[in-house]
Amino acid sequence: MAGEALPGVSLTSAPRGDGAEPLRTDVAVFLGRLRRGPVGAPVRVESWNDVVAAFGPPQGAAPGQGGGHATPYALRGFFENGGRTAWVVRVCGPAATARAAWTAGPLSGLPAERCHVVATSPGTWANGGRVAIRYQASTVAGPPTVSVRVTVPGEPPEIFPGLPLPGLADRMAASRYIRLVPDGPPPPPGLPGPISRSWDMTLGGGTDLPPARDAYEDAVALQAELPEPALVALPDLGTDLAADAHTEVVLTLLRTIAPLHDRLAVLDVPPALASVDEAVAWAGTLTAGGDAALLGCAAVYHPGLRVPDRHGTRAVPASGHVLGVIARLDAERGAPHTPANAVILEAVDLAAELPEPQQARLFDAGVDLVRCTRGRGLVIWGGRTLSADPRHRHIAHRRLTHLLVRAIRRAAGPLVFEVNSPELRLTLVRAITSVLLSAFRSGALAGARPEQAFRVACDDTHNPPGQDPGRLVCEVEVAPAVPMEFIRLRLVLGQDRGLEVIEA
Template identity: 75%
Template structure:
């Protein structure tokens, strides 16, 4: 982030804690609609103020900003945001700086920093002052956008104006045509001049399946997120297209073994029957590996919005709860029975028989209980297989995979040898010992909690010398079934993690 301190001087601030931390399991990725901000470019935010700076205030028609606010209000600390949009245009206007006075070009387009209607009606006031005994010529710029805090850039050097305005959250200056003639940039200059410009022509368009699919692929390339939400998906897509996109998300994250998708029942499906049918369309695939990557929390929440209440999807608040418990207790603790903050009611309540039906269909309900308020009731994925059914179980796997990946990845180009195998076993054992001491694993002793095998039994002499296999058996504290992870280090394909 850069801001003007004095004419001719720029002060740059490095965001605190901006380095990615792939070992964390409390970082979320949000894919959805926002008022402004880059499209199809992930942005890392560490607070609600960061969200406002990058994407503007909440837009009433979009759910993602409110989900992000719920995430941070419930204890979330870091999120990646991917704005999705259909074909859209950025608002703009033409500025002809007649008489220039040191400007590098006589004409510029003033263009909003991102597409959308958000910048329509935005005003850019430009004031030029010629050189005096006090100093050289300067240009001051004030940018005012509807519903946003104004920006002021005083005392900028004319020749460097376009570059200095890259610090603006709202606009960019794009030179038009050839530069000013050498020796007489922009022609003769007046003593002072002013221009008042208005931006127009910005358009929005709802994202289609392809826009969401690109964002899904982009989030998979980010090493940090361990949680994923798509708060606007249920509104933007419908029917089978919506279901296909969810399945594509799960097929994308399942091979990674390091993240969980928290889904919302589409907002147009308000009855218990509709919600059960929607869940059945996903669970009907029968693929427990995919279904173990997804959890559904329902119903939507009612949150304060000034003097009124707004209905928002539950996923953002639930991700905040999971992130908060992760920091307090560890990834292996279930989010069940945890209190949801900054929400005052449920969007609708189900009678107890319908609650049972929803629970049996694999949905985790949020309930309003006397004396505690809103609480998350249930900590299960959509999978019916005991090995992939529990959120705490899956997130322990995600933590182990991230930790093992960190220690094993630097070894992928080493030659298969007893020394390499011993190094790998020591590194993996260190990770598992840490998990055992944190209470994430079962057993009274480490040998009851895990086992690491990387020897001639799974690396016979006839095996490709460029490949090393390491098998890990882990017993989570709850449930008691063992998890088996198989690591394959290959010089031609890096590190591959397979869950048996």
């Protein structure tokens, strides 16, 4: 009967929310170049298939020859090594978007007699793409329709059969490759159209130049606004920028993430630096340009890796694979465990073989090594940051701090607008103690009893009489389970500036 649905199974698809979980420490953010996709807008992906859907497949060409960017391979290495979630910010230089003109004529129901077929994002990726549109007049089966077929080089084709003319531009928003943009007023209603008609268009005019320093700095600022990522990589930075511009972007990244106390940058030696002397000198420019706390936010891994490619193998930076290993160990053991001595998966060889004396020089310069060992394959050989300060030297130490800061923010954040009082102090101490007890029970902290593992102080010593009632200071001391210095955090709750975490 009319109005009744036939029995059976109905499938519906609802858009997935970002599902951000700020307490996680295994989520990475990648800033780099990709084949297509939104520029300067973060996209959350949970698998390699998500990456391909949003940004297209890797091209397999050599870097600098269009589509041969390192970031897609780094993302694939991240997921193949156990990573579960990543954010991606596509970085792009001056670029034009490929397009073609569609002169449909006065077909009633279309948004305009002339439309532009425009690629969904800028770059050369859509050049040569073909769009075939077939119009069919109304029949006993229904009103007039168009069918659209889109083929883009290197991508699977898209087919949209039997689309009604009204709302055609909105329906084509489901395409990964193109959009319809009306150019002019709609045709008059009621005009008879042909029985059938076909149009074939070729997209062109897309350009893609290497990004400049400001494009990367914009991406650095954007990732800082994301609460979820705890790991950062810039796989294409060493290819896109050289010398001072490269160093300044790295230092800008470290200055941006250092006050957050919740994320680690994993860097790659620029591929143009072929010799160990050049790599050591490059590491020296970074360590000379920042203080110990700043350098504690970054670790460098070298050499790169050779990974499978449709043309055989290609060299890629190691950062994506290393982040995948860190994420895998995070899920298996927890954040306060070093990635050193862990096996790298889905890579076939090192990009460069380094004799032991050269490896020792890199290690002394603060560069962590990737080595190929007999019987185990490719192994991460090092878990240190660029900092020489014992308080900031070890990756495990830093990531324990990141975990605690994230957990404490979640516990203390809702209390920001409360007035300083004994009740507020007790509530804050209880909330932070609960977080630290969980860390102690998981084995992340030292000591046989909780009082040996941590201390939370929020008394009159830190909040003397006469202090601004809108400000509350709490001091937290933590003893990591591995032999390291104590971690000392100072929390300041202020109604005018929210929650501030200071590492003493």
